[in-house]
Amino acid sequence: MDPTRTEGVLTPELLNRLEQLCTILAPNPLRSFSQGSGPDVLRQAEILITGWGCPAIGRDILELAPKLKLIAHAAGTVKGFLSPDVLDAGITVTHAAEANAVPVAEFTLAAIIFANKQVFRLRDIYCSDRNRNRTFPLTSQPVGNFKRTIGIVGASRIGRRVIDLLEPFDFRIVLHDPYVSAREAAALGAESVSLDGLMRLSDVVSIHAPALPSTQGMIDRRHLALMRDGATLINTARGIIVNQDDLIDELRTGRIDAIIDVTYPEVPEASSALYDLPNVFLTPHIAGAIGNERERLGEFIVEEIERFVRGLPLRSAITASALETMA
Structure with a gap:
């Protein structure tokens, strides 16, 4: 090592x-x-x-x-x-993948809760204005974690652990995994749906699929366009699972947000929009054990x-x- x-x-x-x-x-x-x-x-x-x-x-x-x-x-x-x-x-x-899954799942839980509360956007407005003239009215908008729908892409060991961590909350959990039956998904505490269905239904989409030839670029422009206005995409799996150019194009519209811990390439070029877009919270692959x-x-x-x-x-x-x- x-x-x-x-x-x-x-x-x-x-x-x-x-x-x-x-x-x-x-x-x-x-x-x-x-x-x-x-x-x-x-x-x-x-x-x-x-x-x-x-x-x-x-x-x-x-x-x-x-x-x-x-x-x-x-x-x-x-x-x-x-x-x-x-x-x-x-x-x-x-x-020790099981042990490494623990901090990734914890990171994802925190990201989901912060995404639904619009924490990063409210922080930016508050720090920019240095008063609460704009943030206070936003607290009456439909933000928060009550009865939100969380979409889990991939019932991997991390995906399953995230579902477990979400159980105490008032969430609806939908799952897409082609290798998991509807009955197995129900036993995990989730509803089995198609990938298209998950993208349409979810307030937060969290990716936990493995990086395989069959999953490279599996979430592309069409899937991103299905996401609700104001929804958040979280990726703590592998950057190559999402078509990054398509993601940047969608993020530039301001229609959705993203919390991204992994990218493809692993370190984006210095000119990448991911560093600067206000609706992106980018971290340097820290969800796993550090x-x-x-x-x-x-x-x-x-x-x-x-x-x-x-x-x-x-x-x-x-x-x-x-x-x-x-x-």
Whole structure:
């Protein structure tokens, strides 16, 4: 893992827990599998903890690690670096995506509540005027969270967690996921609808679908045009799921708002309108685990390793079929 991106994941306390079960060959993250101490460590390793910035692991790396039994990824998705060859070789893989889902869902809940209250718009007007002459009349407008309709695109682990967090509120929750039946959606606490239906019905549309070839650009100009005037689009999933040019065009009309944590490309060009549009709240991919939230990732992975060493079932083992459709 990249030490500069994973600071705080494995605290001294968590490393001490690992030492009760395992021999830690290298307490500091490897920067390379093929250079320095990498090859020697891999020759001995039975468990490999990975994280953000991990180099690709394929057949060539497996040849350097003849004893490897478990890869425990102390972050979210493994798709960026893990070859299917690893699972084909019988190596168990687990990840901390469940732990990373917690702060994303919390961020989304806060975004939904703030969007319906028009918090950002009212803040801007208040700070611009430095009085309440314009904001006070707006508080009598149809803003707020009572009986709003929230559309969830994708019953992923994050999407499901968001639905759970929304349960105590007076919301109507609609869900679009082609792999979830109406009965399954009802069991989650949502109504199953088409994507078009969700875009029409929702006061807030929150995206939680995985980035797959089938989902790239799945929300385009036509879908955005279906959104209600004054509705908000939230994206904490992947920027590539929304056609960004179409989104900017729609946002320029001022008809809808957006809270965007992910974009495509990952960092928009300096000239992008997303930085300047008053109806856009843009954040630098911070919905996932940052700061002290990273320790939750390390804690989850240490618990997974404890289960593995003791022969217990893992909570988040990845199968070959799941690798194809996961985020």
